């Protein structure tokens with residue numbers, strides 16, 4: 593059981609619980625996850641599950657400094673390696689300030705957000721924060737809704753990507769199959 597007070601932290605050790613050693617390089621990768629997966633499989637694919645306006649979750653609101661419940665653009669995807677889901681990702685992007693980047697975000701569809709974020713040197717990644725999730729957490733439940741039953745807990749990370757005043761928050765939940773890559 594993950595303690596109820598578990599939170600996003602910049603360290604991988606969380607109240608005595610640590611990820612499997614083989615998962616650490618995945619969690620700590622600061623470059624593109626898309627590129628890392630692509631290099632380890634024959635066919636990489638993004639499956640877009642949802643892209644819509646939605647009220648931001650309280651944790652995400654606190655992280656981006658927005659009032660709870662603010663409507664944001666939300667995108668949820670699976671990253672698949674040879675048709676096996678290895679990462680569930682949930683990204684939120686505030687509507688304001690408006691930015692030319694918005695159009696490219698909306699138009700992504702089944703293309704990877706990573707290709708957009710990492711091709712623009714003006715977009716900087718903030719620090720990585722980690723958290724072990726169980727089914728009390730919204731992200732865990734979203735992953736389970738998309739994929740069916742998951743192990744008791746899943747490791748996740750989040751980071752903010754920014755270009756000027758425009759910031760978006762990317763959460764990535766690592767699925768057990770990533771360890772087979």
Ligand SMILES: C=C(O[C@@H]1C=C(C(=O)O)C=C[C@H]1O)C(=O)O
Nearest residue numbers: 624625626669681703704705706
């Ligand atoms: C941020 C990246 O993009 C990946 C692709 C995403 C998408 O298409 O929505 C979301 C999160 C990522 O895991 C990356 O490749 O590192």
